[in-house]
Amino acid sequence: MRIDVVTIFPGYLAPLREALLGRAIDAGLISVAVHDLRTWTHDVHQAVDDAPYGGGPGMVMRPQVWGEALDAVVGDVPSGEAPPRLIVPTPAGRPFTQAMAHEYAAESRLVFACGRYEGIDQRVIDDAATWMPVDEVSIGDYVLVGGEVAVLAIVEAVARLLPGVLGNPASAEQDSFSDGLLEGPAYTRPETWRGRAVPDVLRSGNHGAIARWRRDRALERTAARRPDLLAALPPTALDRADRAL
Numbered sequence: 121m122r123i124d125v126v127t128i129f130p131g132y133l134a135p136l137r138e139a140l141l142g143r144a145i146d147a148g149l150i151s152v153a154v155h156d157l158r159t160w161t162h163d164v165h166q167a168v169d170d171a172p173y174g175g176g177p178g179m180v181m182r183p184q185v186w187g188e189a190l191d192a193v194v195g196d197v198p199s200g201e202a203p204p205r206l207i208v209p210t211p212a213g214r215p216f217t218q219a220m221a222h223e224y225a226a227e228s229r230l231v232f233a234c235g236r237y238e239g240i241d242q243r244v245i246d247d248a249a250t251w252m253p254v255d256e257v258s259i260g261d262y263v264l265v266g267g268e269v270a271v272l273a274i275v276e277a278v279a280r281l282l283p284g285v286l287g288n289p290a291s292a293e294q295d296s297f298s299d300g301l302l303e304g305p306a307y308t309r310p311e312t313w314r315g316r317a318v319p320d321v322l323r324s325g326n327h328g329a330i331a332r333w334r335r336d337r338a339l340e341r342t343a344a345r346r347p348d349l350l351a352a353l354p355p356t357a358l359d360r361a362d363r364a365l
């Protein structure tokens with residue numbers, strides 16, 4: 121997968137080259153190119169923002185600079201080749217979900233536009249949508265200062281789904297949300313720590329009982345913390361033992 125990120129703070133994306141993702145890049149599983157938006161300014165101040173029409177606080181990112189940047193970064197899409205998907209993080213976006221992470225993992229190329237200030241002139245998104253798929257995406261109901269942190273989160277969620285990136289592919293298959301429930305509690309050695317023992321069932325070797333216990337804890341946690349996920353489960357997702365909980 122080829123990933124391009126356009127930002128006025130290229131250094132913010134440095135963590136993409138660390139650890140697991142860094143190894144995936146070194147292995148050629150992913151290519152990541154980070155582009156400084158100011159490359160496409162032409163004034164001495166390298167201005168990327170201006171005052172909002174209609175007034176209001178803050179500044180808005182100028183369409184001319186972004187238009188030239190995306191034209192250059194996306195480049196000419198060879199005929200017959202699918203254009204990349206443009207992902208624009210924004211508080212006003214569609215909530216990013218594990219299902220979307222799987223959709224993005226199927227793409228051969230993703231381009232991320234990192235806004236700052238109060239966001240990017242809407243005409244940039246509207247123009248881009250005439251020649252490539254564009255997703256305005258939120259990573260949660262809280263307000264960041266720019267799109268870079270959201271890009272780090274989205275790229276990590278997507279890249280871990282790519283074959284060969286995770287050492288243990290089973291981890292991705294047994295993801296939280298993969299069965300619609302939250303992950304239950306996990307334990308490792310020692311058996312007792314600060315007077316707290318690991319639940320006996322997990323040391324019993326009884327795999328049926330262990331699976332039941334883990335599902336019960338996942339159901340309890342989901343009911344307590346994310347009743348919306350429980351309500352969204354298809355009726356067939358819960359068996360009789362689940363309902364007895």
Ligand SMILES: Nc1cc(-c2ccc3ccn(Cc4ccccc4)c3c2)n[nH]1
Binds near residue numbers: 234257261263266270
């Ligand atoms: N889930 C999520 C995404 C963002 C996000 C993404 C990109 C940008 C670009 C500028 N800002 C700041 C901003 C503050 C208020 C209103 C609009 C924009 C951003 C925030 N916040 N929270």
